[in-house]
Amino acid sequence: MTRPRSSLAGKLALLVGANVAAVSLVCAAAARAGLPAWSVLLIGLATGGTLAAVTASRALKPVQEILRAVTDGVRSFHENDFSIRIAETRHDELGELVSLYNQMADALRLERNEIFQRELLLDTLLQGAPMAIVLLNELDRVVYANREARAILAGGARVLGHAFADVVKTAPEAMRAALASREDAVVPGPGEEIYRVLLHAFVLNTQRHRLVVVERITPELRRQEVETWKNVIRVMSHELNNSLAPVSSLVHSARTVASRGDAARLDEILSAVEERVRHLNGFLEGYARFARLPKPRPRPVRWRDVLDEVAGVYPFTLEGEPPETGTFDPAQIQQVLINLVKNAAEAGSPAGEIRVRVEASDGQTLVHVLDRGRGMDEETMKKALLPFYSSKETGTGLGLPLSSEIVAAHGGRLTLRNRAGGGLAVTCALPSAAPAVSA
Secondary structure, eight states: OOOOOOOHHHHHHHHHHHHHHHHHHHHHHHHHTTOOHHHHHHHHHHHHHHHHHHHHHHHHHHHHHHHHHHHHHHHHHHTTOOOOOOOOOOOSHHHHHHHHHHHHHHHHHHHHHHHHHHHHHHHHHHHTOSSEEEEEOTTSBEEEEOHHHHHHHHTTOOOTTSBHHHHGGGSOHHHHHHHHHTSOEEEEOSTTOEEEEEEEEEEETTEEEEEEEEEEOHHHHHHHHHHHHHHHHHHHHHHHHHHHHHHHHHHHHHHHHHHHTOHHHHHHHHHHHHHHHHHHHHHHHHHHHHHTOOOOOOEEEEHHHHHHHHHHHSOOEEESOOOSEEEEOHHHHHHHHHHHHHHHHHTTOOGGGOEEEEEEETTEEEEEEEOOSOOOOHHHHHHTTSTTOOSSTTOOSOHHHHHHHHHHHTTOEEEEEEOTTSOEEEEEEEESSOOOOOO
């Protein structure tokens, strides 16, 4: 049976009433004894004061004990300890306070257990993720890193609490450059590996944080490459059929016209055949150009001469002063620059915002082509270096892959990244000295 809750104010009123009754009885007894009025008043005051002190002490002691217990419990909440409970021995307002405290402690404990389980599940998933995941605080120190992050960026070493700049010292140079730029990018790794770098900034607990994700996309690129070659075969088959079928029909018509001796009509038919053959030859030549890229023949070249010739075909703005000379195949590097500047114009960049910068850095020459066009979405960035992939309706999908192959044949690398404020940045890193050209 539930005991009815009594009021704390009612209890205090009963105690005060009992004290007043006791003082009245003492005063009445003193008056009957014939004591003077002032003596009766003094006795009443002394008795009332003593009873009030005793009553207040006894009434406030349990209140103080409960308040002290609640204070200690709340302090334990601050330290993430939700195990303290207070025995419910009262059935007044203080008892209700104790009951609410216990209920809150139970709710917080359950919530903490659920959060811990979710964090454990999330950590298990992140540790097993196939991409590197790193969380940085506003001081650029690592507050979380999964197993793949330690393997790719730090050679398996512990990284928690370390400065991110120190962590990535052992990472490939192209990846370090992409991470320093703080923009999404696709970069080459060791061997034939290709990585995609994704960077995201956000506010967590009123502090700015950065999330760094490095994903190995080589298997995906290879899978897409197989699909791309299948598409190429289908496209070539379709184009060959579209060209050969009319040619066959025109040849049949030519024979018929020739038998009648109609020279004018025959010349018209042969011109149509020649046009179809020219179209087919141009179509196949575009694909063959990528497959038969000649080995580069590096030699000392003045950068100004190369840049001036490219600007005569596709205008751009030159930033800064380029190095005096470089060692590369001028025809091939010109083709790279023409491809990149042409792509920038076709991406919708204003002509005045297409810029080229050539600079020497750590034993290599960096050629940057910058624009303010549409940039690349995530899907396009992943496939941009695949042969024959194009996001443009009339594109061949050969410009960027061909440029990448030329740069790689020179012993360098080509990287892509979106620019802050819109547009794309393509960087060609060329060795300053002539590379050893392999077959």
